[in-house]
Amino acid sequence: MQKIEQTTCLVAGKKNQEYDLDYSACLGCCDFGPNLLVDNNLVLGAEKNTVMEEITKAANTTTQTTEEKEANLDRVLNDLI
DSSP, X not given: OHHHHHHHTOOTTEEOSSOEXXXXXXXXXXXXXXXXXXXXXXXXXXXXXXXXXXXHHHHTSOOOOHHHHHHHHHHHHHHHO
């Protein structure tokens, strides 16, 4: 969070034309933390030295629909069975 605040000149709870920075409730992925939610795209295992690149990449990624997410989950579960 410190790296993001330094780079964007924002503090948690503030926004500008490009970023809206805040803490979030549990994302359910503690084992893969630290995590970010960028435009409904989850970034797992964020690294201080690459976090801004990860944010940019996530912001430019098309968010999957609920149907696409369910189809992907079904494929993963079928592979496990």
